Amino acid sequence: MSEKLDLQSPNIVNENVAKIAALFPNCVTESAEGLAVDFDLLKQELSDAVVEGTKERYRLEWPGKKEAIVTANLPTTKTLRPVREDSVDFDNTENLYIEGDNLEVLKLLQESYLGKIKMIYIDPPYNTGKDFVYKDNFAKDTQEELLESGQKDENNQRLVANPETSGRYHSDWLSMMYPRLKLARNLLKDDGVIFVSIDDNEVHNLRKICDEIFGEQNFVANIIWERAFAPKNDAKYISDSHDHILIYTRSINDFAIGKLPRSVAADSRYKNMDNDPRGPWTSDNLTVKTYSPSYDYQIQTPSGKIIKPTDGRCWFTSKERMQKLIEDNRIWFGKDGNNVPRLKRFLSEVQSGMVPISLWPFKEVGHNQEGRQELKKLFEDKGYFDGPKPTRLLERIIKVGYANDESIILDFYSGSATTAHAVMKLNAEEKDGKRKYIMVQLPEATDEKSEAYKAGYKNICEIGKERIRRAAKKIKEETGADIDYGFRVYRLGRSKMQDVYFKPTDF
Numbered sequence: 001m002s003e004k005l006d007l008q009s010p011n012i013v014n015e016n017v018a019k020i021a022a023l024f025p026n027c028v029t030e031s032a033e034g035l036a037v038d039f040d041l042l043k044q045e046l047s048d049a050v051v052e053g054t055k056e057r058y059r060l061e062w063p064g065k066k067e068a069i070v071t072a073n074l075p076t077t078k079t080l081r082p083v084r085e086d087s088v089d090f091d092n093t094e095n096l097y098i099e100g101d102n103l104e105v106l107k108l109l110q111e112s113y114l115g116k117i118k119m120i121y122i123d124p125p126y127n128t129g130k131d132f133v134y135k136d137n138f139a140k141d142t143q144e145e146l147l148e149s150g151q152k153d154e155n156n157q158r159l160v161a162n163p164e165t166s167g168r169y170h171s172d173w174l175s176m177m178y179p180r181l182k183l184a185r186n187l188l189k190d191d192g193v194i195f196v197s198i199d200d201n202e203v204h205n206l207r208k209i210c211d212e213i214f215g216e217q218n219f220v221a222n223i224i225w226e227r228a229f230a231p232k233n234d235a236k237y238i239s240d241s242h243d244h245i246l247i248y249t250r251s252i253n254d255f256a257i258g259k260l261p262r263s264v265a266a267d268s269r270y271k272n273m274d275n276d277p278r279g280p281w282t283s284d285n286l287t288v289k290t291y292s293p294s295y296d297y298q299i300q301t302p303s304g305k306i307i308k309p310t311d312g313r314c315w316f317t318s319k320e321r322m323q324k325l326i327e328d329n330r331i332w333f334g335k336d337g338n339n340v341p342r343l344k345r346f347l348s349e350v351q352s353g354m355v356p357i358s359l360w361p362f363k364e365v366g367h368n369q370e371g372r373q374e375l376k377k378l379f380e381d382k383g384y385f386d387g388p389k390p391t392r393l394l395e396r397i398i399k400v401g402y403a404n405d406e407s408i409i410l411d412f413y414s415g416s417a418t419t420a421h422a423v424m425k426l427n428a429e430e431k432d433g434k435r436k437y438i439m440v441q442l443p444e445a446t447d448e449k450s451e452a453y454k455a456g457y458k459n460i461c462e463i464g465k466e467r468i469r470r471a472a473k474k475i476k477e478e479t480g481a482d483i484d485y486g487f488r489v490y491r492l493g494r495s496k497m498q499d500v501y502f503k504p505t506d507f
């Protein structure tokens, strides 16, 4: 007997498109003919100059998008200089604190950390109309004095306000985010994951560019975090109580979600209504939508009633297996043996840990006020930084991101360094946890009238570093855990200054 030939040849074009998608997910999109390569964007990925081209396709467009791609691909001329005097345990620590614009820093990290980062958390400017947005100078820095430090300077100011009235309000924000997210993706491990905090001002645009950069299939969830503990009664329409946290993986099939410890509330949903020796249980529907005639049969309840699935549904299993389940007392017909049957699911048999849900209430992960109080407690009750996240929120993110063992965790909008604090807390909880962090923060000048400035914290990096020192001391005193409390500080500088070129991994 001749073997049947598979006459269907593989669709080589589709396979090639998939290969392009693996390398440049942003360049594969929907066209009138179906999935297609966006050659304009692909050309752009392969060119240092802005490429022209206009063809209708499904994508988010804004003036400056191609420049943003060029910005991401341009090499950096900057270097990282070690700052020993600000570091703690410089020679032994594996944690990094990097001062500078994160675009340049992300480029520098490409070399040593490509595909090595397990988890990224970022909390970028939300574009509320009051934020300062860092303007990337596409036309390359001709004025050498442009401050890499990002500190305010009357002449060379690159941190610019982005008011809602600006004709480029969304465009400028998107152009700022796009190259940074692209560079961030390269750093992720195959099982790596990124969490991005945002609010309703830009969540729709962020979702679009993340779909493009990470690939739609790598979207995991849009978490709703209840950030406010009380409504604002002076809100014009609705008092906004939530933030979004978008989650994307580098490669969805390689990623596993971190389960959360079972809560008392979840366990209390399990009862033991028939004193089953296997302990408490909860019950589940026995029918399914996918119809199969052999799974469509009658079941007789203990009280004698005949029950058949309705609405085109059928039972989830065969008649024989159902009979075995009934004999094993795994089917519940209600107290009087007269109800539609349901499957008993025993607490003792459910997987350890709960799948996280997409609503994160402040009772579980803290609210904005908690973040503020935590920071104040570390700094003699002074509010030196606006809007720090609560450490409980970051602990939850790290757990859900499954950043365990020796995972490297990156936060390139690190602000007051809540992420570093949460990493130390989790490591200490395990007594000798080995997660490492990389914090990146622009030395954005603090306002001369602010309490922070008056107390000597001239920029946000000074606050971030001191927070880590103080949090480390506190955790050490409270737990005595044997973890890495140190961090090595690097500052972004011009390579023109003929500094020795240091890569973080050279140590």
Ligand SMILES: C[S@@+](CC[C@H](N)C(=O)[O-])C[C@H]1O[C@@H](n2cnc3c(N)ncnc32)[C@H](O)[C@@H]1O
Pocket: 100, 101, 102, 103, 123, 124, 125, 133, 134, 385, 387, 388, 389, 390, 412, 413, 414, 415, 416, 417, 418, 419, 440, 441, 442, 444, 460
């Ligand atoms: C919303 S805050 C982050 C707060 C942080 N999650 C916390 O809990 O403290 C955003 C931070 O990003 C910093 N930032 C803005 N643009 C930056 C850039 N281009 N590079 C590095 N940091 C930047 C700002 O200075 C600000 O401190």
